[in-house]
Amino acid sequence: MLDELSCAAKVVFVNAHHVWIQTPDRELHLCQVLPKINKLMVGDLVEVSLGNNLVTKLLPRTNMLIRSDRHKSKKLAANVDQVMLVIAPLPRFSEQWLMDTLIACQAHRTTAIILVNKADLEVIFSPLWERLQVYRKLGYTMMKVSLVEAGIPLIEDCIKGKTTLLLGRSGVGKSSLIKKLVPNSSAVIQELSKNSLKGKNTTSGSYLYRVDENSFVIDSPGFELFGLDHLSTLALTQSMPDISQYASQCRFNNCLHRSEPDCAIKVALKKGDIDPIRLQRYLQLYQDSIQRRRMP
Numbered sequence: 001m002l003d004e005l006s007c008a009a010k011v012v013f014v015n016a017h018h019v020w021i022q023t024p025d026r027e028l029h030l031c032q033v034l035p036k037i038n039k040l041m042v043g044d045l046v047e048v049s050l051g052n053n054l055v056t057k058l059l060p061r062t063n064m065l066i067r068s069d070r071h072k073s074k075k076l077a078a079n080v081d082q083v084m085l086v087i088a089p090l091p092r093f094s095e096q097w098l099m100d101t102l103i104a105c106q107a108h109r110t111t112a113i114i115l116v117n118k119a120d121l122e123v124i125f126s127p128l129w130e131r132l133q134v135y136r137k138l139g140y141t142m143m144k145v146s147l148v149e150a151g152i153p154l155i156e157d158c159i160k161g162k163t164t165l166l167l168g169r170s171g172v173g174k175s176s177l178i179k180k181l182v183p184n185s186s187a188v189i190q191e192l193s194k195n196s197l198k199g200k201n202t203t204s205g206s207y208l209y210r211v212d213e214n215s216f217v218i219d220s221p222g223f224e225l226f227g228l229d230h231l232s233t234l235a236l237t238q239s240m241p242d243i244s245q246y247a248s249q250c251r252f253n254n255c256l257h258r259s260e261p262d263c264a265i266k267v268a269l270k271k272g273d274i275d276p277i278r279l280q281r282y283l284q285l286y287q288d289s290i291q292r293r294r295m296p
Contacts, residue, residue, distance in 0.1 A: 006049055085167050087169075
C-alpha cells in the first residue's frame with residue numbers, strides 16, 4: 001500500500017483546473033493543485049497527498065518542450081528523454097514542420113528521432129527517404145517503418161526505459177502507433193473523459209501512457225506548425241548546428257547572411273557544405289526573429 005499521506009507521482013493529463021496523476025502502483029487519481037504551484041505539464045513529477053487528492057509540490061524538471069507564436073505558447077511535455085517525430089509521405093510531407101520541430105528539440109536539449117512511416121507506399125516513400133538522408137548526415141537517428149505491416153519491435157526497443165514524446169501532423173500514423181504500443185489506450189482515454197469534471201473531453205491535450213514498468217510515451221495532438229517565437233536569434237542559430245558552425249566565422253557579428261561581405265555561410269553554400277533548403281528556412285526564421293524583437 002502506498003503512503004496515504006504523500007507519495008511521488010507522474011502527471012499524465014492536465015486540464016484547466018485539475019490534473020490526472022499516476023502513482024507507482026499505476027493507479028490514476030484526479031487531483032487539485034495548490035495555487036502556489038505554477039501550471040503543470042504532462043510528464044511532470046509531483047508530490048501528492050492522496051488523502052486529499054491534492055498536488056502539493058512540483059519536483060525539479062530536467063527539461064520541457066514548448067511551441068509558441070506571437071500571441072501564446074503551448075507547453076507540450078516535461079522530463080522527456082527523447083522526442084520521436086513521426087512523418088510520412090502522406091499526407092503531404094512538410095519539411096518546414098520537420099525543420100522547425102528539430103530546432104525546438106535542439107534548443108531544449110532533447111534527443112530527436114525521425115520515424116518515417118508508410119514505407120509500404122514505395123513509389124512515394126522512396127523520394128522522401130532519399131531527401132531525408134540530409135538529416136542522417138547531420139547525425140539524426142532515422143527509422144523506416146510500415147505500421148500496417150511491421151516495425152513495432154524496432155520502435156519498442158527504441159523507447160525501452162525512456163520517456164518518449166510523440167509528435168506528428170495529423171494523418172501520419174501517430175494514433176496507430178499509440179494503439180500498437182498501448183493496446184488499452186482508447187479505454188484509458190474514455191475513463192478519463194467519463195470521470196473528469198463536467199465530462200470534458202480529454203483527447204485534445206497531451207497524455208502520458210505507461211508502456212511497461214520503465215517506459216512511457218506521451219501522445220500529443222497533431223499540429224501543422226511548430227511556433228518558435230520563444231527562441232532568441234542566438235538560440236535559433238545554435239539550434240541548427242550545420243548553420244551555426246559557419247555563422248561564427250562571418251566577418252561581422254551582425255551578419256544577415258544575404259549581401260554582407262565575407263559571409264562564411266554564403267561561402268559554405270557555394271561549396272555545397274550547407275543544404276540550400278535548410279539555409280532558406282534558417283534565413284526566414286532569423287529575419288522573423290529580428291523583426292519580432294524590433295516590435296514594441
